[in-house]
Amino acid sequence: xxxxxxxxxxxxxxxxxxxxxxxxxxxxxxxxxxxxxxxxxxxxxxxxxxxxxxxxxxxxxxxxxxxxxxxxxxxxxxxxxxxxxxxxxxxxxxxxxxxxxxxxxxxxxxxxxxxxxxxxxxxxxxxxxxxxxxxxxxxxxxxxxxxxxxxxxxxxxxxxxxxxxxxxxxxxxxxxxxxxxxxxxxxxxxxxxxxxxxxxxxxxxxxxxxxxxxxxxxxxxxxxxxxxxxxxxxxxxxxxxxxxxxxxxxxxxxxxxxxxxxxxxxxxxxxxxxxxxxxxxxxxxxxxxxxxxxxxxxxxxxxxx
Numbered sequence: 001x002x003x004x005x006x007x008x009x010x011x012x013x014x015x016x017x018x019x020x021x022x023x024x025x026x027x028x029x030x031x032x033x034x035x036x037x038x039x040x041x042x043x044x045x046x047x048x049x050x051x052x053x054x055x056x057x058x059x060x061x062x063x064x065x066x067x068x069x070x071x072x073x074x075x076x077x078x079x080x081x082x083x084x085x086x087x088x089x090x091x092x093x094x095x096x097x098x099x100x101x102x103x104x105x106x107x108x109x110x111x112x113x114x115x116x117x118x119x120x121x122x123x124x125x126x127x128x129x130x131x132x133x134x135x136x137x138x139x140x141x142x143x144x145x146x147x148x149x150x151x152x153x154x155x156x157x158x159x160x161x162x163x164x165x166x167x168x169x170x171x172x173x174x175x176x177x178x179x180x181x182x183x184x185x186x187x188x189x190x191x192x193x194x195x196x197x198x199x200x201x202x203x204x205x206x207x208x209x210x211x212x213x214x215x216x217x218x219x220x221x222x223x224x225x226x227x228x229x230x231x232x233x234x235x236x237x238x239x240x241x242x243x244x245x246x247x248x249x250x251x252x253x254x255x256x257x258x259x260x261x262x263x264x265x266x267x268x269x270x271x272x273x274x275x276x277x278x279x280x281x282x283x284x285x286x287x288x289x290x291x292x293x294x295x296x297x298x299x300x301x302x303x304x305x
Contacts, residue, residue: 002218002264003298004256005070006286007042008278009223009271015237019275030064037065040282041298042072044138044269049074051088052117055124062131068301071128072135072168072221072267076121078106079158080139093117118161125165135267136168136195136219143207146175152188159194168221170197172207182212189216198259200252201225205232213255215262222256224281226272241274244281246288253288257295 010016011032026035036043045061047053053073061071078084083103086094093113095104106114128134139158145151159167169189171177176185189196196216199209202225213222226242233239259266268285270278289297 004266005042006268007040009044010046011036021276044072059127066301140170143172146173168195193217198222202231218264220263221267243277
């Protein structure tokens with residue numbers, strides 16, 4: 001039976017800062033991360049999706065959190081096949097001429113530049129690995145990434161390029177988890193010990209993935225995106241602004257305990273990031289899990305003040 005770590009995606013969302021969750025005297029980036037780490041043992045770094053991190057930033061995250069704290073890190077958008085602004089690339093890797101494109105994809109860049117993007121992304125995170133504070137690099141693939149031999153090979157390429165870091169995989173194209181393909185997808189990930197990211201998300205949309213609970217490695221990850229009826233909104237806070245009820249969270253408790261019985265560690269992340277919804281639900285869910293005697297939940301590494 002492995003430990004369950006419960007946390008949230010991001011600790012710096014603007015609406016969270018405005019919600020009053022942080023005390024009035026907690027105002028700096030360092031103070032916020034330290035305060036967050038006194039409440040939860042796990043967090044997901046979302047900023048790395050929008051721009052590659054620097055080694056200095058990763059070092060500061062490591063230094064500002066106590067032993068036992070864990071970061072999951074989202075992969076840079078360019079590496080997951082999402083559109084990426086040229087300005088998100090390091091200055092020396094940006095196209096030397098104006099391509100006229102608002103966004104870039106891997107195929108738009110010279111292979112030597114792509115190599116550098118991969119190398120710098122991974123090397124920047126190594127201080128976190130050296131401090132035993134990184135869980136997995138999350139590759140959240142877009143809705144136009146269907147099940148195929150080519151895309152399976154790309155997942156394996158991501159795994160190889162990220163070594164010695166481990167990756168996890170989240171799908172947004174339903175073909176991976178249809179009744180016909182579900183077993184194939186999970187067997188593929190299991191054969192390479194790649195964590196499958198289980199999802200709780202709105203259903204009935206082309207990008208909806210069913211809430212399948214399955215362990216494909218010794219680490220498992222579950223992400224809660226909320227159940228907003230405005231999932232197609234262009235307003236990110238309308239999409240993710242959903243506060244789970246206690247009953248909705250209770251339904252997940254036996255499933256999470258089952259996962260914990262099959263893994264060494266289970267990461268549970270609330271991604272309903274609007275105001276303090278994620279923090280509220282993470283605290284509630286951790287409390288519910290603690291009522292299960294055979295379901296070990298890691299406490300925050302620093303006692304709450």
